Amino acid sequence: MKPIIAVTMGDPAGIGPEITLGSLNKKEIYDICTPVVIGNARVLESLFEVKEVDLKINLIEKTSEAKGEYGTIDLIDFPDLPEYEFGQVNAANGSAAFEYIKYAAELCQSNEAQAMATAPINKESLKAAKVPYIGHTEMLAGVAKIDDPLTMFEVRNMRIFFLTRHLSLKDAIGQMTKERVHDYLVRCDAALQKLGVENRTFAVAGLNPHSGENGLFGTEEMDEIKPGIELAQKSGIDAVGPVPADSVFFQALNGRYDAVLSLYHDQGHIAAKMTDFHRTISITNGLPFLRTSVDHGTAFDIAGQGIASSVSMEESIKLAAKYAPHFVGQE
Incomplete structure (x- = not known):
């Protein structure tokens, strides 16, 4: 059975949404896992034309409802996001990115997802939102109550x-x-x-x-x-x-x-x-669940233009799928 991978969209104003789309426009991703995106439908749909993708969004409330079909993005939607601009530091975006991560971690902890793969977040937006963590690792450690992962x-x-x-x-x-x-x-x-x-x-x-x-x-x-x-x-x-x-x-x-x-x-x-x-x-x-991530930033200077490479995000999801069977069920 293919593992379910919770994919967080990252900061809505960065390149996270478009590299998420780019990754889920690859059939090989669906051959090895069922990706479920945690993010915002409006942001993703705004990039369909820019990214030149022929995809549709399937809104779901729980991962068991995911179709896992190439051409369809199974999305748990967090719709409460004010107007924003790509490439701009924004407290609302920092708060939203944090909520996506927390929810994905909860899915993993309840075994509704077998791993999570994360798109980039912006430290300035997190600070503007008064999120008490500097980055993903510290965030997930706090959510999971783990010291020094x-x-x-x-x-x-x-x-x-x-x-x-x-x-x-x-x-x-x-x-x-x-x-x-x-x-x-x-x-x-x-x-x-x-x-x-x-x-x-x-x-x-x-x-x-x-x-x-x-x-x-x-x-x-x-x-x-x-x-x-x-x-x-x-x-x-x-x-x-x-x-x-x-x-x-x-x-x-x-x-x-x-x-x-x-x-x-x-x-x-x-x-x-x-x-x-x-x-x-x-x-x-060192967490009670598996998390993989791209190792680059939000690239605000090119966000929303459709030119960001999705290779890192693709590899992140593939690695999550690769290691999930070894990780799930272990203490």
């Missing part, structure tokens, strides 16, 4: 976890403790196991040039990172490092490691997006 990127056959996320580099370095490295490696291993990955091998990226060269270029590797890896090894985790960051991602891409633990935001983002920007997909692990 794990972010993982997947692109081609490379997986990247992140020890720290939205912090300045100075603050991120302060969180690179041996205890945190140990804890993350243990949880990353559990996350991959939950996704059905066997014989899991990890590499931890180095922080300093050449991983510090035994203290010549910094001592963080000696003082905290390597001791954290050693603690993880004692816990039964197959982990090595720190491996210099200028080579570890290339090695992972070529099959040497099943995953890399990136120490800070841009370290892993650059590696993934240089490999394939449009096919870099984010997975939030």
Whole structure:
């Protein structure tokens, strides 16, 4: 039986609606799952002509009513959206985007959907709406009442976890403790196991040039990172490092490691997006449900023009469908 994937439309003023349409205009999506969009019918319909799609909307109230047929968008409609303009920060849009995400999470928690795939949201619109979260990961952690979920990127056959996320580099370095490295490696291993990955091998990226060269270029590797890896090894985790960051991602891409633990935001983002920007997909692990996402923003500068590529959204939905059978039913 095909999994039901809750697809959130994202910020109505961004490219989320049009990449959602672009994705659901592909038959291969319906071959592997039943996508159910959480969003606004008026916004989506306004883009039919711009996107040149021959689709129709089937309004439903629950996922069991979905037809799951190519050519039809099964939509749970949130109609209460004031007038807006594409490409503009708007509190109402930020509030609406948050509501779509909350509802999709509820569908997953009640097993009315087996995973969720999310289109981009805008941090300024969220702030204008006084939404108390900076992004998807924090939002979903709050909704699910989970502390510090794990972010993982997947692109081609490379997986990247992140020890720290939205912090300045100075603050991120302060969180690179041996205890945190140990804890993350243990949880990353559990996350991959939950996704059905066997014989899991990890590499931890180095922080300093050449991983510090035994203290010549910094001592963080000696003082905290390597001791954290050693603690993880004692816990039964197959982990090595720190491996210099200028080579570890290339090695992972070529099959040497099943995953890399990136120490800070841009370290892993650059590696993934240089490999394939449009096919870099984010997975939030550590939640009681599976969530995948595009890893780009709302692109207000091109929103509503019909020119945004839907490849990332397509890949996000496909990845949700791929991992959902491994995830559903597990504690």
